[in-house]
Amino acid sequence: MTLMENQSATIPAPREITTKPRVSDQIFRAVVTVGGMSSLIILGLIALFLSLKGINVLRIEQLSFITESKWEVLQDAEGKIAESTFGLAAMLIGTFLAALIAVIVGVPIAVLSALYLTFYARGSAKKLLVSLIDLMAAFPSLLFGFWGFIVLMGSAEYWAKLLNKYLGFIPLFDVPAPIFERSPFIAGLVLAIMIIPIVTAISREIFDQTPLDRIQAAYALGASKLSMIRAVVIPYGRGGVVGGAMLGLGRAMGETVAVYTVLNVVYQINWQILFGAGGNVASLILLKFGEAGPQEVDALMAAGLVLFLLTLIVNAISDILINRFGRRGR
Amino acid sequence: MTQTTTPKPQTPWAVTIQQRLSTAGLITLGALLAGVAIKTTGLSGKLGFAAAFFFISTLLIFIQQFRLRDLAAAKDSLLSSLASLAIVLTLIPIISIVATVVGKGYKGIHFGMFTNDMTMASVNDPVNAGGLLHALVGTILMVGGALLVSFPIGLLTALYLTEIRGKLARPIKFLVQAMSGVPSIVAGLFILSILVIPVTQELNGLMGSLALSILMIPTIARTSEEMLLLIPNDLREAGVALGATQWRTVSGVVVPAAKSGLVTAVILGVARIIGETAPILLVSGGADALNLNPTSGAMGSLPFYIWKAFLTGGTEEAYARAWGGMLILLILIVVLFGLARYLSGRKVG
Numbered sequence: 150m151t152l153m154e155n156q157s158a159t160i161p162a163p164r165e166i167t168t169k170p171r172v173s174d175q176i177f178r179a180v181v182t183v184g185g186m187s188s189l190i191i192l193g194l195i196a197l198f199l200s201l202k203g204i205n206v207l208r209i210e211q212l213s214f215i216t217e218s219k220w221e222v223l224q225d226a227e228g229k230i231a232e233s234t235f236g237l238a239a240m241l242i243g244t245f246l247a248a249l250i251a252v253i254v255g256v257p258i259a260v261l262s263a264l265y266l267t268f269y270a271r272g273s274a275k276k277l278l279v280s281l282i283d284l285m286a287a288f289p290s291l292l293f294g295f296w297g298f299i300v301l302m303g304s305a306e307y308w309a310k311l312l313n314k315y316l317g318f319i320p321l322f323d324v325p326a327p328i329f330e331r332s333p334f335i336a337g338l339v340l341a342i343m344i345i346p347i348v349t350a351i352s353r354e355i356f357d358q359t360p361l362d363r364i365q366a367a368y369a370l371g372a373s374k375l376s377m378i379r380a381v382v383i384p385y386g387r388g389g390v391v392g393g394a395m396l397g398l399g400r401a402m403g404e405t406v407a408v409y410t411v412l413n414v415v416y417q418i419n420w421q422i423l424f425g426a427g428g429n430v431a432s433l434i435l436l437k438f439g440e441a442g443p444q445e446v447d448a449l450m451a452a453g454l455v456l457f458l459l460t461l462i463v464n465a466i467s468d469i470l471i472n473r474f475g476r477r478g479r
Numbered sequence: 480m481t482q483t484t485t486p487k488p489q490t491p492w493a494v495t496i497q498q499r500l501s502t503a504g505l506i507t508l509g510a511l512l513a514g515v516a517i518k519t520t521g522l523s524g525k526l527g528f529a530a531a532f533f534f535i536s537t538l539l540i541f542i543q544q545f546r547l548r549d550l551a552a553a554k555d556s557l558l559s560s561l562a563s564l565a566i567v568l569t570l571i572p573i574i575s576i577v578a579t580v581v582g583k584g585y586k587g588i589h590f591g592m593f594t595n596d597m598t599m600a601s602v603n604d605p606v607n608a609g610g611l612l613h614a615l616v617g618t619i620l621m622v623g624g625a626l627l628v629s630f631p632i633g634l635l636t637a638l639y640l641t642e643i644r645g646k647l648a649r650p651i652k653f654l655v656q657a658m659s660g661v662p663s664i665v666a667g668l669f670i671l672s673i674l675v676i677p678v679t680q681e682l683n684g685l686m687g688s689l690a691l692s693i694l695m696i697p698t699i700a701r702t703s704e705e706m707l708l709l710i711p712n713d714l715r716e717a718g719v720a721l722g723a724t725q726w727r728t729v730s731g732v733v734v735p736a737a738k739s740g741l742v743t744a745v746i747l748g749v750a751r752i753i754g755e756t757a758p759i760l761l762v763s764g765g766a767d768a769l770n771l772n773p774t775s776g777a778m779g780s781l782p783f784y785i786w787k788a789f790l791t792g793g794t795e796e797a798y799a800r801a802w803g804g805m806l807i808l809l810i811l812i813v814v815l816f817g818l819a820r821y822l823s824g825r826k827v828g
Contacts, residue, residue, distance in 0.1 A: 170725065177726035181643055184635020188654040188700070191693060195665065198672040261565030269562055278566065284816050285573045287747075289754020290663075291782055292805060295789060296576045299583075307526065342572045349569065373555035396660070403662025405757040406786075431664045435757060446676075453668040457661065464660035468653055 195457060203451030206444070210235055214451060218242075220416050220433070222445055235448040237430065237455060239418040243333060244429035244456075246422060247408060248401035250337025251344055256394045259345045263352035264382075268374060279353070286346035294410030297339035302411070305335040309423045324424040331413035333427040339411050340404055344397035351393035351471065355386040392470030399463040403456060405431035430456045505543060509536030533564055580802060580809050587803020596779070597767035602792040606799050613769040614784035614804065617684060620773050621763065621780055622749055624688030625695050630745060632692075633699030637744075640700075641707040642715075642729055652704075659697035666693040667758030675762060684773030687763030687780065691752045699748040706740025706823075707733065739822045746819040750812050756782040781808050 170178065200207075207214055217236030262282070270278055309329045316322040359382050367377040408414075408429050414436050415426040428436075434449050434456075441449060513532035537560040545553035592610035600609030636655060640648050670690040675682065710733055718728030734741070759765070764777025765787070781804055788801035 173726045174724045177724075177729070178643055181635050181638045182645060184632055185639025185643070185645075185647070185651050187632045187636060188651060188658045188696070191696070192654055192658055192661075194673060195661070195669045195693075198669060199665075202672045202676070258565045258568050261562045262569045264558075265562035265566045269559060270566075278570075280820060281573055282569065284813065285576075287750045287812055287816055288576065289756065289782065289808065289812070291754055291756045291785060292576060292580070292809065295785075295801070295805065296572075296579055300575060300579050301572075304526070307524070345569055345572075373551050375555040375558040376551065378558070399660045403660070403665070405662065405664040410789075431662055431757070434664055434668065435760065438761060446671075450668055450672055453665050457665045460660050460662055460665075461657055464657050465653070468656045 192461075196454070199450050199454040199457060202447055203454050206235055206448040206451045215241060215455060218416075218418050220437075220448075222442065233444055233448075235445075235451070237433075237452055239416055240428050240430045240433045240452070241455070242418055242420075243427045244402050244431075244459075246420070246427070247333050247337045247340055247412070247429055248398050250334060250422065251340035251401040252394055252398050254338060255341030255344045255397060256348055258341075259348035259393075259397070260352050260390055262345070262349045263356055264378065266349070266353050267356040268378065268382075282346045282349055286350060290343065290404060290407040291410075293339055293343050294407035297335065297342075297407065297411045301339060301342075302330065302335060305338050306330060309334050313423050321420065322423055324421055326424070328425040329423055331411060331425040332423050333412065333419065334422045336408050336412040336427070336429075337422070339407050340401040343404065343407060344400055347400060348393045348397045351396060352386070352390050355389035355393070355471075356382055359385045388470050388473060392467040392472075395463055395467030395470060399460045399467060402429070402463065403431055403460045404429075405435055408432045409435050501543065502540065505539040506536050509539055533560075536560070577809070580805050583799070583802035584806025584809075585803075587799040587801070588806060592803070596769045597784075598769075602788040602797040602800055603794045604796060606796055606803070611781065611784050611804055611807065613766065613779040614781045615807070616769060616771065617763075617766070617779040617783075618753060618781045620771070621684050621687040621691060621759075621778065622753055624685060624773055625691035625752060626745065626749065628689065628692040629695040629699050629748060633696050633744065633748070634703055634741065636696070636700040637703035637707055638729065640704045642725070642733065655697050655700050658693075659701065661693065662757075663694055663755050664757040664761070666690045667761035669693065670758070670762050681775070682762055682764035682777055683775055684763055684770070684778035687759055687778060688773065690758035690762050691755060694755060694758070695748045695752045698751045699744045702744035702747050703737075703741055706737050706744060709740065710736050743819045743823040746815050746822070750815040750819070753811060753815070754782055754808055756786055759783055760786065781811075 210217075213236055215237050217234070218239035219234045219236045220239075221232075221234045223232045266275060266278060266282075306329045309332060312322050312334075313324055313329070317324075363381045363385070364377060367381050372380065409432040412427055412429075412432060413425045414428040414432050416428065416433070417426060419427040430452055434452055437445060437449060510532055512535045513528050516531045516535070517528050537557065540556050540560060541553045544556040587606050589607055589610075591607060592612070593615070594612055595608075595610030596613035597609045597611075636651065639645065640652060667690050670686050670693075674689065675686055679686070714732050714736055715728055718732040719725070723731065759780050759782050763780060763783070765783040766777040766779045768779075770776050770778045785801045785804040785808065788797045788804065792798065792800070
């Protein structure tokens with residue numbers, strides 16, 4: 150007990166018990182809170198600066214920026230800009246068209262894949278499949294674009310011709326000229342392949358959260374897998390899956406490089422999805438940016454703002470759906 | 480000695496070998512019939528065969544299930560057929576993409592490519608001329624720069640969500656989610672509008688880094704948050720019970736415990752942005768020469784290298800070059816991804 154003897158008997162002064170954080174903690178909490186606000190700050194800055202740059206064009210064009218479909222910069226003899234019209238409608242339609250094709254093709258495949266991964270696959274096969282699909286979600290869009298252009302295009306053209314041959318009486322599948330290459334349909338397919346891993350991952354997470362007792366209750370009542378899924382999993386996960394689909398829609402709407410590579414970007418309204426012309430807002434920005442003069446740059450910034458707000462809205466809806474339905478269920 | 484018999488555990492619900500064999504037989508029959516259908520009817524090609532094969536096999540299994548059991552079982556078999564079809568359809572692109580990149584890319588790989596840049600070669604020159612040193616270095620510099628910006632911000636956001644859990648936690652979570660949906664081209668436009676046009680008037684590597692970090696922050700924040708949530712609350716409580724302040728607890732206990740998880744977050748963030756092309760095209764300039772200074776002059780990058788070879792070339796050599804670059808990029812992504820998987824698979828702590 151030498152230790153005790155050596156220590157002089159200083160009793161530590163009683164200290165006040167308080168819930169007030171120390172100075173170090175106050176600093177810590179302040180720094181972390183400011184850091185935590187960064188996403189708010191960045192999103193706000195994006196909206197602010199794109200608006201600042203785009204405001205001139207938006208003020209001139211007003212609502213016709215999104216309702217009219219004419220994107221022209223006319224120059225006079227001296228190369229000065231004589232007249233310019235910026236209307237985004239054709240590209241907005243193209244954006245929605247390609248993204249909708251992607252969702253219509255991709256989401257059923259993704260949801261069924263997620264069902265397979267959750268309720269059919271097991272053991273190491275399941276682990277391998279999940280890793281592969283997650284890896285695919287990390288592939289760069291450049292890769293999807295070039296693969297779509299070099300590999301998928303040939304097959305997709307053949308499918309497009311089949312669709313046109315047998316369903317050509319529907320205006321959507323009609324073509325003004327037999328050009329099936331680089332069409333919105335093929336771009337939509339590439340986008341579908343890009344969103345499949347994302348939607349699969351989210352749907353799988355949501356299906357995984359289905360309460361086990363309800364699943365077992367259904368089985369105990371003699372349900373087959375199909376009737377169990379219909380009675381338990383689908384009602385439980387419906388909202389979350391819709392949210393996942395919306396997230397996929399958002400991704401598909403904002404995709405630039407893959408669409409630019411696959412699609413023949415032409416500024417025109419094209420409802421005929423099998424015909425090789427079209428575009429989306431993001432690919433327009435990439436296409437026009439290189440040779441754009443100051444005013445056109447402003448217009449492209451405004452286009453970027455429109456795209457930003459669109460994806461923000463779609464993402465917000467998807468987030469609400471995933472969180473409301475995905476986490477708590479009915 | 481009396482012989483005691485231990486009853487073997489039985490699984491009457493398990494799929495028996497006979498059932499497996501009969502299903503396999505039906506699928507083979509389906510393939511055969513599909514072959515016949517190709518020969519005799521108007522269907523043709525691989526697509527025709529695949530469609531006929533799927534349809535006939537599904538039908539055969541449906542009929543068999545209906546005969547052996549009842550309509551409910553038969554309908555159930557439909558779902559399993561459809562789900563299997565879906566997973567096959569999901570896997571085909573993955574396999575095709577990897578096969579294409581490896582098959583076309585190996586021709587574009589040579590040892591000189593790691594020591595040369597493209598100053599003395601054009602994309603249409605033979606593959607052995609030039610290389611992607613400048614692109615690799617540019618990508619590493621830009622991604623490294625983006626990491627320096629994104630990691631602190633992402634970690635602070637994650638700490639706010641897990642440690643402080645303030646009133647704003649829910650909206651912040653939502654905003655991080657929203658930020659991860661920002662189209663990559665918008666990130667590029669944003670950097671143009673806030674820095675390049677009004678301030679620097681120059682496209683360089685730093686601008687590329689900043690644009691990439693906008694895409695990287697949400698990935699790092701979300702993954703770090705998930706990893707920090709895995710740290711048991713006991714550790715935090717133990718730290719506080721020992722008299723540590725929250726700052727001490729977080730810096731001395733929570734963050735070290737989550738170290739491998741945070742490394743995973745960083746790796747996933749890098750994998751997310753390493754192949755990003757659109758913002759790079761807008762703000763980093765894109766150069767053919769090695770440039771070690773991110774603050775001045777255009778900087779090359781792997782995606783730009785691939786993009787240029789693919790779009791401006793048109794010859795076999797240019798394509799081989801592009802696919803070679805793509806192979807390097809894919810290898811980088813796969814390695815990063817595998818590393819993240821390995822690290823996050825380990826025990827926390």
